[in-house]
Amino acid sequence: MLPLLKQQKEHAWLAEVSSVPLQQALRHLDQAFLNFFEGRAKHPAFKKKRHHQSATYTANAFTWRNGCLTLARDG
Template sequence: MRKKTDAYYNDHQRLYYKELSLLLTDLKKQEETHWLNAVSSVPLQQALRHLDKAFLNFFEGRAKYPTFHKKRNKQSATYTANAFTWHNGALTLAKMSEPLDIRWSRPLPKDAPLRV
């Protein structure tokens, strides 16, 4: 978000998803941000898409200027259908060798589509 904010206020230009995705690729190659390679690229790309949508809504007058989320607040990630597997009641995310340890609060409906 810092890159988009700086580009908007300092250079009076907009950065879109394509440019940010290329910047993410460059960040993964740098030593100080090499840890980005340890996580799946899917939630990183989805975060860029969400950021792009938030700025689009701002520029089109549908929302206020996007704000930074705090690290200490509730965290979430968005995975697309190709970034996880669901097999025999076990959910495994991309780049994970073991399924998540999930404790369901209630049984899942057998005929409902999976939306995790």
């Protein structure tokens, strides 16, 4: 569904960033609901955008050369 969301006008901002953190966020959400439904955790809570922000990248989504970090789809 992520590629379809990126094509919609109201979600065009999703295409401006790398797909890796978006996919990772969906994986984290899936795991949170799985833990909830199996009784290991409480219902996942929505995190507000105004406080701590983070992104998770997989090992193949960044490079580290000569002390310089380059993220996927980021100069």
